[in-house]
Amino acid sequence: MPSHPIANGENKKGKRVFMQYIGTLEVEHESVLVAHDPHTGAIVHMHYVVTMKGGTHPDQQTIERDALEQLSEAQPGMARQVTLLHVDPKSIKPRTRYKVDVQKRLLVEIPHRQ
Numbered sequence: 001m002p003s004h005p006i007a008n009g010e011n012k013k014g015k016r017v018f019m020q021y022i023g024t025l026e027v028e029h030e031s032v033l034v035a036h037d038p039h040t041g042a043i044v045h046m047h048y049v050v051t052m053k054g055g056t057h058p059d060q061q062t063i064e065r066d067a068l069e070q071l072s073e074a075q076p077g078m079a080r081q082v083t084l085l086h087v088d089p090k091s092i093k094p095r096t097r098y099k100v101d102v103q104k105r106l107l108v109e110i111p112h113r114q
Helices: 060-074
Strands: 027-036 043-052 083-087 098-101 106-109
Touching: 027 060, 027 098, 043 060, 043 098, 060 083
Parallel strands: none
Antiparallel strands: 027 043, 027 083, 098 106
16 A cells, blocks of 8 residues: 555645544534624634534533634734624534624625626
8 A cells, every 4th residue: 555645745635535434433522713894794614613522512612712823924013903702603604705794793695696
């Protein structure tokens, strides 16, 4: 069997990465935190946290700290300019664009362009 591409530093853009089957994992808890512009509601970062059965899910403060840390690394200076909103992961639909209604502090769908 060939060695794993990442182990050999061969993970270049466009190459497939081989992963062995690891079995079925049961999700015990999920959280989503949205970092958004406090004036326009434009989403800057969505932070997903998934804990498998038997794991320890972080508290909201830890999730917020981790999200802001990742945002700071990806977009320096941006973390100081956002507002955070915890949302129900089940409310997020695939291939759907969202923004935050800053008055109601709710996640709302952005209609598809016609």
